[in-house]
Amino acid sequence: MGDxxxxxxxxxxxxxxxxxxxxxxxxxxxxxxxxxxxxxxDLVDLYWAGRATLVSRREDGGVYDEVFxxxxxxxxxxxxxxxxxxxxxxxxxxxxxxxxxxxxxxGENQERPFLGWMASGADTLKHxxxxxxxxxxxxxxxxxxxxxxxxxxRRRTRRTRPAAAGPEPDMRATIRESMRMHGEPPGQLFFRQxxxxxxxxxxxxxxxxxxxDYSRHLLQFAHTARHAAARVEVFCFGTRLTRITRELAHQxxxxxxxxxxxxxxxxDGGTRIGESLDTFxxxxxxxxxxxGAVVVICSDGLDRGDPEVLATAMERLARLCHRxxxxxxxxxxxxxxxxxxxxxxxxxxxxxLLLSGHDLxxxxxxxxxxxxxx
Amino acid sequence: xxYPGTVTELTASLRQGGYLADRGLATTLLVSLSLRRPVLxxxxxxxxxxxxxxVLAAVFGRKLIRLQCYEGITTxxxxxxxxxxxxxxxxxxxxxxxxxxxxxxxxxxxxxxxLERPLLxxxxxxxxxVLLIDEIDRADDEFEAFLLEVLSDFQISIPELxxxxxxxxxxxxxxxxxxxxxxxxxxxxxxxxxxxxxxxxREAEIVAVREPAAAxxxxxxxxxAVHRLREMDLAKPPGVxxxxxxxxxLGVLGENxxxxxxxxxxxxxxxxxxxxxxxxxxxxAEIISGG
Numbered sequence: 001m002g003d004x005x006x007x008x009x010x011x012x013x014x015x016x017x018x019x020x021x022x023x024x025x026x027x028x029x030x031x032x033x034x035x036x037x038x039x040x041x042d043l044v045d046l047y048w049a050g051r052a053t054l055v056s057r058r059e060d061g062g063v064y065d066e067v068f069x070x071x072x073x074x075x076x077x078x079x080x081x082x083x084x085x086x087x088x089x090x091x092x093x094x095x096x097x098x099x100x101x102x103x104x105x106x107g108e109n110q111e112r113p114f115l116g117w118m119a120s121g122a123d124t125l126k127h128x129x130x131x132x133x134x135x136x137x138x139x140x141x142x143x144x145x146x147x148x149x150x151x152x153x154r155r156r157t158r159r160t161r162p163a164a165a166g167p168e169p170d171m172r173a174t175i176r177e178s179m180r181m182h183g184e185p186p187g188q189l190f191f192r193q194x195x196x197x198x199x200x201x202x203x204x205x206x207x208x209x210x211x212x213d214y215s216r217h218l219l220q221f222a223h224t225a226r227h228a229a230a231r232v233e234v235f236c237f238g239t240r241l242t243r244i245t246r247e248l249a250h251q252x253x254x255x256x257x258x259x260x261x262x263x264x265x266x267x268d269g270g271t272r273i274g275e276s277l278d279t280f281x282x283x284x285x286x287x288x289x290x291x292g293a294v295v296v297i298c299s300d301g302l303d304r305g306d307p308e309v310l311a312t313a314m315e316r317l318a319r320l321c322h323r324x325x326x327x328x329x330x331x332x333x334x335x336x337x338x339x340x341x342x343x344x345x346x347x348x349x350x351x352x353l354l355l356s357g358h359d360l361x362x363x364x365x366x367x368x369x370x371x372x373x374x
Numbered sequence: 375x376x377y378p379g380t381v382t383e384l385t386a387s388l389r390q391g392g393y394l395a396d397r398g399l400a401t402t403l404l405v406s407l408s409l410r411r412p413v414l415x416x417x418x419x420x421x422x423x424x425x426x427x428x429v430l431a432a433v434f435g436r437k438l439i440r441l442q443c444y445e446g447i448t449t450x451x452x453x454x455x456x457x458x459x460x461x462x463x464x465x466x467x468x469x470x471x472x473x474x475x476x477x478x479x480x481x482x483x484x485x486x487x488x489l490e491r492p493l494l495x496x497x498x499x500x501x502x503x504v505l506l507i508d509e510i511d512r513a514d515d516e517f518e519a520f521l522l523e524v525l526s527d528f529q530i531s532i533p534e535l536x537x538x539x540x541x542x543x544x545x546x547x548x549x550x551x552x553x554x555x556x557x558x559x560x561x562x563x564x565x566x567x568x569x570x571x572x573x574x575x576r577e578a579e580i581v582a583v584r585e586p587a588a589a590x591x592x593x594x595x596x597x598x599a600v601h602r603l604r605e606m607d608l609a610k611p612p613g614v615x616x617x618x619x620x621x622x623x624l625g626v627l628g629e630n631x632x633x634x635x636x637x638x639x640x641x642x643x644x645x646x647x648x649x650x651x652x653x654x655x656x657x658x659a660e661i662i663s664g665g
Contacts, residue, residue: 024562034405034565037379045381048401056561058416058552058568158446171458178465179479231554245555282609288512288553312649316609 005040006032012071016054019067023054043072151371152294154196155322163193199322200231201370202290204280206299208238208271233289237276243284273303273343274310281316290321294373296366298327298357301344311346318350323373327357327366375434377407377545391433393425394572394580402567403430412525412546414510414561417569419551420613427506427547436545437499440506441492443513449520453530455489483534494538497530501542511550515557522560572614574601580614581621588621595632595662596621600644602661603654612644619643637662 013028031053038045047068055064071077162170173190181187233245277297284290295317303310318324328344331337331354339345339354348354353373356362378384384407385400395403403426406413415423431438441452461482465473472478490498496505510518524530528540548564550556572580578597581588597617604611612620623643629636637658645651654661 022558027562030409030411030565033409037404037408038381038401044397045401048398049405051398052402052405052413052565052567056414056558056564056566061568159448172456175456175458175461178462179482282607286609287551 009035012050012067013054015067015071016064019063021054021060021063027054046072151367152199152201153323153371153373155199155292156194157197159195160192161195163191166191166193168192168194198231200233200290200293202233202235202293202295202321204235204237204241204277204295204297204299206238206271206273206297207236233284235280235284237271237273237280239272239276241276241279241283271299271302272305273299273301273347274305274307274313277313277317278309281313281320285317285320290317293321294323294325294370295321296325296327298329299343300328300330301339301341301347303341303343307342307346310343314347314350323352324350325353325355325366325370325373326351327355327362329357331356377434378404379408380404387433388429389583391429392583393422393429394576394583395426396572396576399426399567399569402565406565407545409565410543410545412548412564414548414550414556414564414566415569416550416552416566418571418611418613420615421569421571422614423549423569424506424508427504427549430545430547431504434504436504437502438506439492439496439499439503439544440508442508443510443517445512445514447513447517449517451491452493452517452521453491454494454532455491456483456534457487457489461487485535488532488535493524494530496544496546497524497528497538497540500540500544503544505544505546507546507548509551510548510560511553511556518557518560522557522563525560525563571604574598577601577614577617581618584618585621585625588625589630592624592630592632593621596624599632599637599662603644606653606657606661608645608650608653609647610645610650616644616646632662634658634662 009031010028013023013031016023031050034049034053035045038049040046050068051061051064055061160166160168162173168191170190170192174186177186177188177190178184233243234248236242236244314324326344326347328337328339330341337354337356339348353369355366355369357366378387381397381400381404384404385395385397388395388400388403402413405411415426417423427440428438430436464482464487468478492505496503507521510521513521525546528543529537531537571577574594574597577600578590578593581593581597582590585593600612600617600620620640620643623640624632624636627636627640629640638655641651641654641658645654
């Protein structure tokens, strides 16, 4: 230590950590190594080398830019006194930072609004916390839900496994057996069978005003499902769609619920099912997120948007995924339930399975039907 | 040809190969070349992620080894496989005495019967190769974990032959379209760069490099139109590849001007979705006029 350059870079990494990025010691070492072929007095090099070595996600780019600007270019920037930076490189870096070629779009920041400095802006939005569950209520729900397993249906994969009998002969095992007999034709043929794999499960939960009573245990349910099946993606929507898979990745239920509460800033706002599903289709499903997946949508179908948008989104979604399950709490235990809201009528032709999901019993019904949904 | 030591030289070399890299990408690549760390490139479809590896290989005279990932890809498709049918023929040809001989059996699992797949080939070639692992997000989780192992040590163990170790590390480029989240462990082993859509001026430059015959006036118009298309709410926004395709298509048809008729006839080169087509046709005049 004592070398100002080292201090500055280590300090910069600490700042990034404080802003919520995961920056390991190994990453910092790589950053140092990366600066070797570059010019350490050139801010643009410092910027891009750090961006390539310390950031591993596009969404984190915004945080990095912010911290870099504060640390190296701000009025009372810590790095200014310790580093002799080339004057023209400061100007260059300013230009680069105002409009880097890879600046994340405005939508990207909304995607993960739990970044420190965005919290103040979120205050104006309604921010109802579902951490307000009474402890006894939560504990009871958790006990019951922990016993329920959401198992999506299986699909065949390209991979094979050894089997007693099967459509494909196992050449490798057969030859090995033959080798053991010094090249004699083997006494028995070995076979392989196609493996099966769980389909991905995608939960899209309505957390708007009309669904607020249900959303609390739905999120609890989403959290349990996240830990039960191989690949689960969870999205929330109200006026807009938010992906909360990463927030739910925390092991502790409370922490996960708290994270999700911070992310879903439109908590208790209006409902725009059509637009939210449209966003899902455009941003996630088109990329292949839900190919071959079972999509479970939890909503009452009270859409304030254009029904045309919902119809198109549902049609596209139905083409992109394997099966769509819709949970509508208004269905209740009514076996002859007919959808009455415009949203439900429009969506109905594309739904493979309509359930209620208004109480634990119906969620159990879902857990029972899901594995055989082929 | 040796890899260059400065960002400026690297940018110039890539330009010779017909690839315009911005400062960020060039810096990331230079760091990757000097540290021999894999680069993970993410970005919208059609912004030239795969092209980076191709140009690197072409400009610096390395062999491009491409591993296209897909769902269910197995190690035997990525690493190596024994040539079973040849082994079988060899066994048939062995005489009784030869078959009893240990050495002839050993030969059956020798290099002669080994089919090299991309990863093994890359390890053997070392610095003489550029390894492109394309669309890693399409492969399964298990494959990613396995890849991690290869990328950290650059050595492959073949039980019958022993361990193959790279004498020098190849340049490795991974691309992902973000259809699923990659593991943090893999990200940590790589340098990361996001390739976004270029600015209009830069895109015009890219088209000029890739399609030198195109008229500058037409190119600028097409690029402006494509930028407006990207602002529209399309299901599949056009990438840079589509811009180049569109200019090329217009060139083939002998159009010098982006008229509504010409644009309408060639829209299939940029718009690849029926709903998008309907939306674009409705607003075509506005899109190509620049208003």
